[in-house]
Amino acid sequence: MSDEKPQEIMFAQACNMAMARAMADDDKVILLGEDIADKEGGGVFKVTAGLSEKYGTDRVRSTPISEQAIVGAAVGSALVGYRPVAEIMLMNFITVAMDQLVNHAAKLRFMSGGQTSVPLTIRTTTGAGTGLGGQHSDMLEAWLAHVPGLKVVAASNPADAYGLLYSSIMDDNPVVFIENTPTYFTKGPAPAPDHVVPLGKASVPREGTDISLITYGRGVGASHAVAEKLAGEGISCEIIDLRTIAPFDEETVLKSVAKTRAAVVVHEAVKNFGTGAEISSRIHEELFSDLKAPVGRVGSGYAPVPFSPTIEKAWMFSEDDIEREVRKILG
Amino acid sequence: MSDEKPQEIMFAQACNMAMARAMADDDKVILLGEDIADKEGGGVFKVTAGLSEKYGTDRVRSTPISEQAIVGAAVGSALVGYRPVAEIMLMNFITVAMDQLVNHAAKLRFMSGGQTSVPLTIRTTTGAGTGLGGQHSDMLEAWLAHVPGLKVVAASNPADAYGLLYSSIMDDNPVVFIENTPTYFTKGPAPAPDHVVPLGKASVPREGTDISLITYGRGVGASHAVAEKLAGEGISCEIIDLRTIAPFDEETVLKSVAKTRAAVVVHEAVKNFGTGAEISSRIHEELFSDLKAPVGRVGSGYAPVPFSPTIEKAWMFSEDDIEREVRKILG
Amino acid sequence: MSNTQMADKDVLLDIFTRADLIMQSDRRFRKMIGAGQLQIVYYPVRGQEVVSAAMMAAINQDDYLVTIYRGLHDQLAKGIPSKDLWAEFAGKVTGTCKGKGGPMHITHPETGVMVTTGIVGSGIPIANGLGLASQLEKDNKVTVCCFGDGASNIGAFHEGLNMAQIWKLPVIFLCQNNHYGEHTHMRDTTGSKTIAQRGEGLGMRSVRVNGNDASEMYAAAKEAVDHARAGNGPTLIEAMTFRFHGHLLGDTSHYIPKEEMEQAREDDPMPILRQQLLDLQVSEADIAAIEAKNTATIDEAAQFALDSDYPPGDEYRIDVLDVEIAA
Amino acid sequence: MSNTQMADKDVLLDIFTRADLIMQSDRRFRKMIGAGQLQIVYYPVRGQEVVSAAMMAAINQDDYLVTIYRGLHDQLAKGIPSKDLWAEFAGKVTGTCKGKGGPMHITHPETGVMVTTGIVGSGIPIANGLGLASQLEKDNKVTVCCFGDGASNIGAFHEGLNMAQIWKLPVIFLCQNNHYGEHTHMRDTTGSKTIAQRGEGLGMRSVRVNGNDASEMYAAAKEAVDHARAGNGPTLIEAMTFRFHGHLLGDTSHYIPKEEMEQAREDDPMPILRQQLLDLQVSEADIAAIEAKNTATIDEAAQFALDSDYPPGDEYRIDVLDVEIAA
Ligand SMILES: Cc1ncc(C[n+]2csc(CCOP(=O)(O)OP(=O)(O)O)c2C)c(N)n1
Ligand SMILES: Cc1ncc(C[n+]2csc(CCOP(=O)(O)OP(=O)(O)O)c2C)c(N)n1
Ligand SMILES: [Mg+2]
Numbered sequence A, B: 001m002s003d004e005k006p007q008e009i010m011f012a013q014a015c016n017m018a019m020a021r022a023m024a025d026d027d028k029v030i031l032l033g034e035d036i037a038d039k040e041g042g043g044v045f046k047v048t049a050g051l052s053e054k055y056g057t058d059r060v061r062s063t064p065i066s067e068q069a070i071v072g073a074a075v076g077s078a079l080v081g082y083r084p085v086a087e088i089m090l091m092n093f094i095t096v097a098m099d100q101l102v103n104h105a106a107k108l109r110f111m112s113g114g115q116t117s118v119p120l121t122i123r124t125t126t127g128a129g130t131g132l133g134g135q136h137s138d139m140l141e142a143w144l145a146h147v148p149g150l151k152v153v154a155a156s157n158p159a160d161a162y163g164l165l166y167s168s169i170m171d172d173n174p175v176v177f178i179e180n181t182p183t184y185f186t187k188g189p190a191p192a193p194d195h196v197v198p199l200g201k202a203s204v205p206r207e208g209t210d211i212s213l214i215t216y217g218r219g220v221g222a223s224h225a226v227a228e229k230l231a232g233e234g235i236s237c238e239i240i241d242l243r244t245i246a247p248f249d250e251e252t253v254l255k256s257v258a259k260t261r262a263a264v265v266v267h268e269a270v271k272n273f274g275t276g277a278e279i280s281s282r283i284h285e286e287l288f289s290d291l292k293a294p295v296g297r298v299g300s301g302y303a304p305v306p307f308s309p310t311i312e313k314a315w316m317f318s319e320d321d322i323e324r325e326v327r328k329i330l331g
Numbered sequence C, D: 001m002s003n004t005q006m007a008d009k010d011v012l013l014d015i016f017t018r019a020d021l022i023m024q025s026d027r028r029f030r031k032m033i034g035a036g037q038l039q040i041v042y043y044p045v046r047g048q049e050v051v052s053a054a055m056m057a058a059i060n061q062d063d064y065l066v067t068i069y070r071g072l073h074d075q076l077a078k079g080i081p082s083k084d085l086w087a088e089f090a091g092k093v094t095g096t097c098k099g100k101g102g103p104m105h106i107t108h109p110e111t112g113v114m115v116t117t118g119i120v121g122s123g124i125p126i127a128n129g130l131g132l133a134s135q136l137e138k139d140n141k142v143t144v145c146c147f148g149d150g151a152s153n154i155g156a157f158h159e160g161l162n163m164a165q166i167w168k169l170p171v172i173f174l175c176q177n178n179h180y181g182e183h184t185h186m187r188d189t190t191g192s193k194t195i196a197q198r199g200e201g202l203g204m205r206s207v208r209v210n211g212n213d214a215s216e217m218y219a220a221a222k223e224a225v226d227h228a229r230a231g232n233g234p235t236l237i238e239a240m241t242f243r244f245h246g247h248l249l250g251d252t253s254h255y256i257p258k259e260e261m262e263q264a265r266e267d268d269p270m271p272i273l274r275q276q277l278l279d280l281q282v283s284e285a286d287i288a289a290i291e292a293k294n295t296a297t298i299d300e301a302a303q304f305a306l307d308s309d310y311p312p313g314d315e316y317r318i319d320v321l322d323v324e325i326a327a
């Protein structure tokens, strides 16, 4: 079996392969980011390892610590036909580059009356639970989802990461692709080399009849664990993996909830004013009279991400929280 | 009647008076911002006019165009007992200073285990409808509301502005106080000099029985107009002016909706993933079985703020939108 | 400031033709806004004509430009047809951006105008991206990035200049130093004596010139362009100039001392340039012909803007993403 | 670099005492993490001890410090009691911040440590705020703001230094130049030859010193402090140094050429400083006593950290706002 392709790959590897594929397919794909070239180790999490060796440091550029300049260079090159993929090392660092992303990347197509477009991808990673503390773990996707003109994407497994990141790079709109640091090195089934996951389409990785768990990113794994447990009690959970957070696939979500008549939205981000609120609202707006109970929400607590493991755990969204919410909804 | 106090004041004036009062009451109150001192005209909208003349340019400082430095100086001085009020001229410019606000102002109390606090106020103004285009009109309060540790405040009339801005400055937490450019020069009843509006408390400027319109800022005036019109048809609207957007006054909101059994949330910001989603979700979560219909939402369209008046108008939330939503909800 | 040789007559004529179009356009905008024919926020450019005209005379139509809200002079000098530009300023569907962008957000790729931004300093990092594309593409284009003295206090300036320098990007950073950022004088906001000094601190080739002198400005522009096209990287040009009508229309310039304003009026680049042409034996009639042609252009453009329709309201659902947003 | 005179013996002893505590603490952290006794992300400070020790020896306990994730040396040199600091690094409720901040977010107002940030460059604008408070308060305090070479590429550096300069704030910007930002060498990220040059570009008093030389570093620190206390404003000190154990623990420094590492080892400030003390007739026994005392301090602190409890989980509802958040 030695020349068979690997059956399983890691999440980080999937992202790497997606970029390699995009670079091979289109020489307008370039990468920018701190430490991303191989001389500097191929990225702090090695997600870009090998790419500068293969495609050269003209196309794979380690940058200064200058996030505004990084995103700006991506915006500018995207305006004239490049497909830059800019790495913002950790999602919290996007706070220094929001202007470029929000006032420029997201708006230039519109403000130019469609004369220009900004087909860039921002890759960034984040996630709590590993003791990185208040400034290295935030999930800020709700901000980005609120910005017209930006697409926001998060994968829950390596195969999807491969297919979604490739689609993000090839998409003609600015996309923020959110990776999850704590699960970078977890494995999943390897995708076929030509695997593509379209943006804007949710998946239904588990079908069920009693309740819909609508989630994305790391929430998917946690939801699976809870669904598995509850199945033993005869509670049948359907899982919707949004994959694209904004604009999200309302059709798949509403179809599922129309069937199950109950839903819980699950995410790692702080619950208050999080993306779950929009999804919950949309479901209520469309399916109010069909629902057995109000849509539940699970997210992390109203606090900065705490450092100490005990507090971090108590603060963070968890399988227990999901289970409790499902039971509450199903009464 | 010549020495009676004016019966009406403008919104901008109310903010000016609140700052003057805070500066008189507490010499730790200092102001920072571009062009805010009198030599530079007392602010581009004259909201700080006269203050540097009265309190000196040590305490009222015109700054370089350096929003990170402005907010940072506010954070640092707040850490050691000052009550800085930093002006970010227009809300879109906060995108270059999100790091200071989100990673530092909002988190330092928590990350220091309560050893320090950051009693700063960010004043900023925004609002569409006057042809300033895509980069000068955004309502970004949903981002800020999603950040644990930040309070977000918006006033709908001069008296509230006076009482809320004073409370914001005196509050021991970081507060973002959002003003509305297009209504800066509208008048309202003058507050008493000692008027205070506590943070975290909504008001009920109009009582009603059929539906609750939950709103803030410019949405309040629009809601009043619609309520007035519908009253003629025997539809009785209650209006809740949140005043503090985050954390918002759930008690008042839920009490109102428990009574009216119907609600529409109204704001100027883009509807998708806006603050209305959180408020709507909370109402559904708490009052699902009492509701006559799902909670409605009104906000602006999914697009950057357009320049041309025709498109800007079509894009923007409006009285018509509110009326239509109320009628839809009440069936 | 250097003692550059006078530029060639045809170069000066070219610069004058652009600068006069700018001066007349600015005047007309102020007039029409004053008369209530246009309701827009307008950032006057009177006084800065020559900086722009000389810079754009030194580059080609397909070179890139990134500019700011105060950008009319740059946009006209770069060659955007007046009709398209006026219509956009007026918010009409016939404008460069279908009325969606407005004066602060002019884009016109046909003439290389890629971005106009209303966020101070933000064009700088974007200009690098255009320069990076040219460097990778080996298309020999340069990017000119305009901004003000006040913009040099913001972080993006620092990050952008540094990145351009280490990557030797073909970008010309044109700081149009009119001494004021809104109502605040540079001396109250800027720790360094000059902006050029900041460029030097970043290791960049940096020059400070009298931007109001067409020959000096043109020479500096040309040198920077040649330097960039030769692959030697960016230049920061600090072009000293002045704006006569305040930050935005309606600003009374109350914060500008009388003597300073008087001095600036004496240094007004337009009469100086006109006199230089006369001194070079260009006839009054030839100059008047240029001026008349510009007037005609503006007459036509202004009328076109007034006559054109506003875009339909639901245009807001188009160009947000690459697909139309559902109503 | 200047040829400063050797500092007084008691100053050098003071610096050595602080530096040795840092060196031993760093070693112990690396050992305990390696042994699995602590599970934390750790940014080693071995090699940068003297920069910090000499800087903090030149200021008072009530002067302010703003530092970064790589901050152990600064925090110890500034005087945070080892027990409190170790407990915070370990996430224990007895730590400076009750375990909520962790190593990247140390605050300890009693010793003037006001902020430790994990966001590169962000401490700079905040340091200005502390300096502004001191200026208004006329309390004669200075603020020391530490950051790395890589941080000088970010916008906040530029904005912060400029504001400090125009307002003459009593802030000392201490750039600890260890040549690398994560795995990238300064030469690949920095258009200027030195960081000090950037300070000069901003009009700021700027010096570049051998931070590994206790006397030179101390003299520069002292001068900057005197300058600030006299109301003359900020100084940028670029202190040349090196970090021996990579960006964070586990980093193999594969990106550092062998010769560069060897040279750095030869310049290791700790043996040099120790030898200087011996040369000044400090006895081996006296030095050993200092070292032993430091060891005992660390023994006690490490044990205290291990023995202390983690905070209760629902502590996350406290200190978010000034009131407790409902469960
Ligand atoms: C980030 C940001 N902060 C503040 C503003 C508000 N503002 C618009 S123009 C301006 C002054 C800019 O001055 P300068 O760079 O000198 O250019 P000039 O207007 O003189 O041409 C300011 C402060 C802005 N647009 N963006
Ligand atoms: C805004 C921001 N971008 C990126 C990072 C990731 N990061 C952490 S430390 C570091 C290197 C900083 O280098 P330097 O300033 O030289 O300090 P040193 O670590 O060498 O002490 C980087 C890029 C960050 N923390 N913040
Ligand atoms: Mg200016």
Ligand SMILES: [Mg+2]
Pocket: D148, D149, D150, D176, D177, D178, D179, D180, D181, D182
């Ligand atoms: Mg370094």
